[in-house]
Amino acid sequence: MSSARLPRKRFYRARAHSNPLSDSHFPVPICPSEVDYSSHYPHFFPTPKPxxxxxxxxxxxxxxLVSLSPLFPDTLMIGMELRDKVTEYVKDRIEGLRATNPGQYNNISVVRTNxxxxxxxxxxxxxxxxxxxxFPDPHFKEKNHRRRVVSVQLLDEYAYVMEVGGIIYTVTDVExxxxxxxxxxEKHPLFEAVGEEEIKKDPVVKLLTSATEEGQKVARNEGQTFMAIYRRVTSKED
Known part of the structure; x- marks a missing residue:
């Protein structure tokens, strides 16, 4: 794969962290049906609407996203990032990959949102x-734990948008x-731990620590990682 048309991170300077509780200025769709995914995945449109x-x-x-794309070429995936410069980089990276690899990476995209x-x-x-x-922001201070992207309260929303049987993957180098x-x-009634045997057979799992820049940095430093992989289970309302 040629890198001649791919963006370089040094031209997309961004803060390492953002406050997810602050108000940011970007468009937000009123509801899922208002999201124009045709601009994200033109290869898969116009009909039927995936x-x-x-x-x-x-x-x-x-x-x-880049690592998952060839494993699931017919599955649409989206990255959700709060930092504007990082979002811009991912967008340009995907466009560059599509240009240098015709017919590939059409199933991934990114959106700036909270x-x-x-x-x-x-x-x-x-x-x-x-x-x-x-590798989400650990927000070490106790007063900032409410900024953590995984919480019992937020899992209510994640459970809502996940299908029964869907898998949620988490990994961090902060114990x-x-x-x-x-x-x-573990506390949430709509999630249960995925068994060790299933985890071993899941091709996605090995990417959790190798596909991202953070994971590669941990590996170089011979650091330890901590995973939690859970399945969305049924409820009376499903």
Whole structure:
């Protein structure tokens, strides 16, 4: 793959973290039917109208999306990123990959948004089959724990947009945050832990620590990672 037409990160300077509770200025769809996905995935339109099935929440520089794309070429995936410059980089990266690899990477895209506030604005009930939370901001201070992207309260919304049987993947190199995310998922009645045998057979799992820039950095430093992988289960309302 030629890198001649791909963007370079140094031209997309961005803060390492953003406050997800602050008000940002970007368009927000009123409801999922108002999202124009034809601009994101022109190869898959106009009919029949496909639906996004994977969401990488806080996608960073898009490494997971790029790695997943060839594994699931007919599945639409979207990255959700709050930082404007990072979103711009991922958008340009995808466009560059499409240009240098005709017929590939048509199934991935990115949107700038605050997933902690607007997940239901983008996805219908039971729409997603996979959600990813890879190396999220740990927000170490206790007063900032409400900024964490995985919480018991937010899992209500994630459960709403996930299909029964859908998988939520989390990974971090911060043990305390790993315990936090696992505890939140364990407490929630609509999620149950995926068994070890199934995890071993899941081709997605090995990408959790190798596809992203953060994961690669942890590997270089011989750091430890902490995963929590849970399945959306049924309820009386489903």
């Amino acid at each position: 639906k996004v099935r994977f969401a990488d929440v806080g996608c960073g520089f898009g490494g997971m 997933s902690m506030k607007y997940i239901p604005n983008y996805f219908e009930k039971g729409q997603l089959s996979k959600m990813f939370f890879l 305390e945050l790993g315990d936090w995310m696992k505890s939140c998922l």
